[in-house]
Amino acid sequence: MKAAVNKIYGPPEVVQVMEVEKPVQKDNEVLIKVYATTVNRTDCGFRSAEYFISRFFSGLFKPKFKTLGNEFAGVVEAVGKNVRSFSAGDKVFGYNDVTFGAHAQYICIAEDGAFTTMPQQSSFEEAAAITEGGHYALSDIRAAKVQAGQNILVNGATGAIGSAAVQLIKHFGARVTAVCNTKNVELVRSLGADVVIDYTQEDFTKLTDRFHFVFDAVGKSSFAKCKQLLHEKGIYISTELGKNSANVFLALTTPLTGGKRVLFPLPTISKADVIFLKELVEAGKFKPVIDRHYKLDDIVEAYRYVETGQKTGNVIITVA
Numbered sequence: 001m002k003a004a005v006n007k008i009y010g011p012p013e014v015v016q017v018m019e020v021e022k023p024v025q026k027d028n029e030v031l032i033k034v035y036a037t038t039v040n041r042t043d044c045g046f047r048s049a050e051y052f053i054s055r056f057f058s059g060l061f062k063p064k065f066k067t068l069g070n071e072f073a074g075v076v077e078a079v080g081k082n083v084r085s086f087s088a089g090d091k092v093f094g095y096n097d098v099t100f101g102a103h104a105q106y107i108c109i110a111e112d113g114a115f116t117t118m119p120q121q122s123s124f125e126e127a128a129a130i131t132e133g134g135h136y137a138l139s140d141i142r143a144a145k146v147q148a149g150q151n152i153l154v155n156g157a158t159g160a161i162g163s164a165a166v167q168l169i170k171h172f173g174a175r176v177t178a179v180c181n182t183k184n185v186e187l188v189r190s191l192g193a194d195v196v197i198d199y200t201q202e203d204f205t206k207l208t209d210r211f212h213f214v215f216d217a218v219g220k221s222s223f224a225k226c227k228q229l230l231h232e233k234g235i236y237i238s239t240e241l242g243k244n245s246a247n248v249f250l251a252l253t254t255p256l257t258g259g260k261r262v263l264f265p266l267p268t269i270s271k272a273d274v275i276f277l278k279e280l281v282e283a284g285k286f287k288p289v290i291d292r293h294y295k296l297d298d299i300v301e302a303y304r305y306v307e308t309g310q311k312t313g314n315v316i317i318t319v320a
């Protein structure tokens with residue numbers, strides 16, 4: 001089968017599309033023919049190993065996962081002899097950051113992994129883009145214990161995480177102020193934001209409103225700059241470590257003060273989370289934002305684009 005392979009860590013150019021052996025499902029696994037996947041910031045992080053700490057998960061000197069790709073949508077081709085909940089022909093989608101492998105024509109995943117059947121109305125491309133930004137946003141929203149009626153600010157509302165966060169926070173009944181570039185003001189409004197701040201015109205850290213939760217979904221701010229935006233016991237979360245990993249240090253120290261806090265939750269995803277996101281999609285409450293489409297053969301171009309830090313939502317790789 002065809003797969004995108006990176007045998008070493010490095011820039012997008014280390015990825016080569018080549019023929020590799022088609023995987024065979026184990027007794028507890030499902031073999032899926034991949035129709036669509038994404039290139040996202042998680043793939044970029046694992047491919048470049050830019051943060052050395054990630055190598056403790058992905059291989060110290062060379063990548064343990066030679067074919068990346070964590071999001072997928074496709075059709076079950078075969079199931080292992082112990083698999084009961086899926087059968088050949090099922091249309092499925094989900095997330096695999098345990099072994100990756102979705103940048104290929106076929107992937108195997110354990111029956112109890114983070115995947116389920118596709119939302120009724122979704123295309124393969126749309127289904128492939130539901131889980132990465134969706135589960136990071138959901139993890140942070142849960143950590144901040146977002147409640148109906150709260151006032152929340154999302155910076156970077158046009159990323160995969162930010163665009164999911166705006167929609168999920170609205171689903172939980174809170175009021176959203178979203179920060180984005182001029183060209184995306186209408187898009188972000190259409191996601192449900194109550195107030196949209198164009199960061200080319202206005203510095204959101206100077207707002208006089210007070211928020212229960214400031215979520216920097218692109219990691220461009222700091223707790224120091226956002227502190228005055230928070231209510232007395234408000235929460236700040238950034239998707240980046242911050243300068244000198246400050247956000248990790250602050251997550252350990254600020255909870256001791258009893259006041260404004262930084263959290264740095266480790267994102268998790270389960271089958272139940274994927275089903276939750278699927279049900280929101282079916283109910284019309286969550287629609288992943290899709291930017292560009294690339295073919296698997298052009299995946300290096302896709303990586304280059306994603307690494308500009310300027311994609312709007314998700315970048316799709318069409319495989320089948």
Ligand SMILES: NC(=O)c1ccc[n+]([C@@H]2O[C@H](COP(=O)([O-])OP(=O)(O)OC[C@H]3O[C@@H](n4cnc5c(N)ncnc54)[C@H](OP(=O)(O)O)[C@@H]3O)[C@@H](O)[C@H]2O)c1
Nearest residue numbers: 041042045156158159160161181218220239309310311312
């Ligand atoms: N290391 C990992 O494994 C990992 C995994 C996932 C995510 N992350 C981190 O999480 C963050 C978000 O990732 P993502 O995939 O959702 O988004 P992304 O690819 O980083 O998207 C960036 C979006 O943010 C906007 N943006 C850029 N600069 C901005 C600024 N100063 N203020 C407000 N918006 C700005 C961009 O639009 P405009 O420039 O047009 O405004 C673009 O739409 C990234 O920092 C990423 O590194 C890391």
